[in-house]
Amino acid sequence: MRYRRPGLDGLTHLLLIIGAVIFGLPLWLALTASTHSAADLQSGIAPLWFGDQGLVNYWQLLSQPMPGLGVSALRLLGNSLVMALGIALGKIAISLLAAYAIVFFRFPCRTLCFWLIFVTLMLPVEVRIVPTYGVVARFGLIDTYAGMILPLIASATATFLLRQCFLSLPSELFEAARLDGAGPLRFLKDFVLPLSRTNLAALFVIMFIYGWNQYLWPLLAANSPDHATAVISLKNLVQSTDTLPPWQLATAMTLLTVLPPVVVIVAMQRFFVRGLTDAEK
């Protein structure tokens, strides 16, 4: 659909600019605030332009342990990265195999299995948090990466998405491959993976951001500062001390926390858009 109406073009651009400003302003404020000294920020007026303390603030953040938590920002970002990657890859691995089984194999109660997976959509971590915590604690996985990742990696959404993607592959492809001598695992590797590449990339982006943004579960599962994530640290930064919160560090940390998902999106954008709109088939 493409309309050629110059007047409308102007209007749509205006709307887009307003939207961009609304989205961008908080980020801009965080960026400028992170370049001022703590004293500047106590005045209560948010600065709209850069100060001269930018390098100092970021250097402090990256070189010294975070006030209140006692671990460096790099460590926090690293923890977040491990968790987000673990969740994204784990989700993809599990739902890939689940969807593959549901689409390409005939076994009893196949549809039932699919619906069982599907209803877990109604059981996110927030709903089952007490029993999940109990299980993880009994396995002794509190304060481990495994404990932070495992309870989150089953994904009905991803299974459903991949199932739809696999269903769109012509069945003759599978049959031709069988005649050529490809077993199930080889078919998965040689056909299903390359042909659903774009979908997997899109899924990875979504799941990475989901993992990166996790707050409630890591808060419970990672008690020690060693396993705290960047997102959790933001809360700690503004709350932890009796003195006034170090706003210049909090805003700087916010920006650092925002950065990795942005990098992932930009890097995967090509696949991401294609995977969501059209499958190249």
Place this chain on the structure above:
Amino acid sequence: MATLTCRQLVKTYKGGQRAVDGIDLTLEPGELMVVVGPSGCGKSTFLRMVAGLETISDGELEIGGRLANQLEPAQRGVAMVFQNYALYPHMSVFDNMAYALKLQKRPREEITRRVREAAALLGIEALLERRPRQLSGGQRQRVAMGRAIVREPTVFLFDEPLSNLDAALRVQMRLEIRRLQQRLGASMLYVTHDQVEAMTLADRLVVLRDGRIEQIGTPMSLFETPASCFVARFIGSPAMNLLPVTHSDGRARLPGGLILETEALENDARETEALETEALETQTRAKAEPETAARADAKAPKRAATLGVRPEHLRLDPQGEFAVTLEMIERLGVDALVYCRLPGLDAPLTARLPLATLEAAALREGSEIRLAVDGPLHLFDAEEQRLARRARLAAETSAAQSSVA
């Protein structure tokens, strides 16, 4: 030794539905056998059972002398060309063709050599680096065949391979498949619903109906002596005219009152003992009794039957048996298809006449014409099975001059 042997092959689905219902056939080495039938007759299911894509419910399948019922598709020594080609979209043409050999862990030089040979045979050497998406329909078809050739299978299986091509290309690929088959001396099982394709390609033709073999033989033998009305309708284009008649004592009575002398036909029928039916036996007995015509009529009641005559075997003749009204003319170039209405009959009587004759007689829609049978006539019994073979009706009846009642 036969390349492929099927013994009472059966496919039963859940719920007892029989898609393939006892198929017996043997494919000789170097033979191209075409399995033809309308959609839903089980021909694709049958092919897929041979390929190993469908399980075999009952019966035996032997490929190259080995019992293949339980073998994995890849171990059966078959290669299949699919209707939509099923090329691997993410692989180059070369990789498409080499994939099976790679899985067999053949040495790289051998793979390259075999792929190049097959590509040369099909004239697609220039396309080896391309992706399937960049190929035209005919080229994809060729790649699909190349993928089968590279594997050097015992039997090639084709599942309606030409139905996605346009008409001109279909003719061209048809010739090419035939030439390829003769060059390779390959055994092929070819499924199609297109009777022209079937006639032109086949060494032997198998007509399937509801999962059973209706008739099997060379294309010409099926054309000349169809075993049933079904085959008669299916083989030949336009289809054979099938007229419902009641016949007794050497006369066939058409609904409109037309009577044809078919004694010669019935004599023929008696000679074909292999096809003789119970109805036929009663008829012979009835005839043997010396009784009046009326009694004979009562004893041997008029049996419903079907009389078949091909459109090609009708000619314009002022003395002809069939007095008809010309309803529509389809000009095909040299010939014309003439659809006529025979009184008392729903279906039109089709005749294929030379266009020149038509023009000479200045015929148009609505003309009253007479048609004579000039060629074989076929008689089928009430169960639509063949009663009589190839009777030259015209010669015998020209003297008798059947009349319109």
